[in-house]
Amino acid sequence: MKPIKVLPLTIIGTLVGAIVSAVLIVTVTLPEQASVQAVAIDNLYVYMLGFSGVIFGIVTLFLIVAVFRFRARPNDTREGAPVHGITWLEVVWTIIPFIIVTACAYGGFVVLNDGNVEAQARTSGQVVHIEAYQFGWKYDYLAKNVDLTQQADLVLPVGEAVFFELTTKDVIHSFWVPAWRMQMNATPGQVNTTSTTPSKVGTYEIVCAFLCGVGHTGMNSSIEGSIIPRVRVVTRAEFDTWVAEQKAAAEQQGQTATTQTTDGSVA
Ligand SMILES: [Cu+2]
Structure with missing residues (x-):
C-alpha cells in the first residue's frame, strides 16, 4: 500500500484551514467594542482562530484521507504492517505544536498583562x-x-x-x-x-x-x-x-x- 504523501496534504490542509478561519473571522460578528482592552482581545481571538483553523484543516484532511486509504477491503482479514515509528514525523509533530502553543500562551500573556489597569x-x-x-x-x-x-x-x-x-x-x-x-x-x-x-x-x-x-x-x-x-x-x-x-x-x-x-x- 502506498504511504500518504505528507507534504502536499499538509499544504492543502493549511490552505483549507486558512479559508475556514478567514470565513469565520469575516462572518462571526463580535459584540460592540466598548473597552480599551476589547481591541487587543479581539485581535488575540483572530490570531488564535487563525492557528486553530489551520490545525483543524490539516488534522481533518489527514483523517479523511487515512479513513479512505487504510480502510479494510471486503474479505481482507490480514493484520496491518507493524510500524514502530517514523522519527522525523514525531519530531515535527512535537516541535510544531510546541511552537504554536507557546505562541498562543505568549500572546495571551501579553494581552492580559497589558490590559491589566489595576x-x-x-x-x-x-x-x-x-x-x-x-x-x-x-x-x-x-x-x-x-x-x-x-x-x-x-x-x-x-x-x-x-x-x-x-x-x-x-x-x-x-x-x-x-x-x-x-x-x-x-x-x-x-x-x-x-x-x-x-x-x-x-x-x-x-x-x-x-x-x-x-x-x-x-x-x-x-x-x-x-x-x-x-x-x-x-x-x-x-x-x-x-x-x-x-x-x-x-x-x-x-x-x-x-x-x-x-x-x-x-x-
Ligand atoms: Cu449567577
Whole structure:
C-alpha cells in the first residue's frame, strides 16, 4: 500500500484551514467594542482562530484521507504492517505544536498583562466591589469620597480605569460584560479581581456566565423581565451627579429611619 504523501496534504490542509478561519473571522460578528482592552482581545481571538483553523484543516484532511486509504477491503482479514515509528514525523509533530502553543500562551500573556489597569485604577481610586448573590449583583464603590454601598446599579465614568473585586454570598457566579471582553468568576471564600477601561458612553449588558441556580437566566440584564440593570457608562460630570444623588438618597433614607425610631419610642 502506498504511504500518504505528507507534504502536499499538509499544504492543502493549511490552505483549507486558512479559508475556514478567514470565513469565520469575516462572518462571526463580535459584540460592540466598548473597552480599551476589547481591541487587543479581539485581535488575540483572530490570531488564535487563525492557528486553530489551520490545525483543524490539516488534522481533518489527514483523517479523511487515512479513513479512505487504510480502510479494510471486503474479505481482507490480514493484520496491518507493524510500524514502530517514523522519527522525523514525531519530531515535527512535537516541535510544531510546541511552537504554536507557546505562541498562543505568549500572546495571551501579553494581552492580559497589558490590559491589566489595576495600578491606574488604584491610583485614581476607582475601585468597585461586586458581591454576587442568588440572583443578582450588589456594588460597593470603594473610591475615596464616594463611599456608596450596596448599590443595585453599576455606573462608571467613561475613559477611566476601574478595578473590580468580586466576592459571592452563596454559590459561584461569573461577572461578564461582553462589550468589555471582561469576565471573572465570583468564588465562595475568596476575592477575585479584574480590571477594565470603559471606552464608550452607553449601556451594556451584564451576564452571569456561570450556571448558578434556578434564577440564573435572570442574572442576564438583557433578557426580557430581568430586574438586573445594564451597566451604564457615563461622562465624568454625569457620574459625579449620580454619586451625589445616591448619597443624598441614602442620607435621606437614614434620616427617615432615625425619625421612625424616635417616633416609635415616643409613642
Ligand atoms: Cu449567577
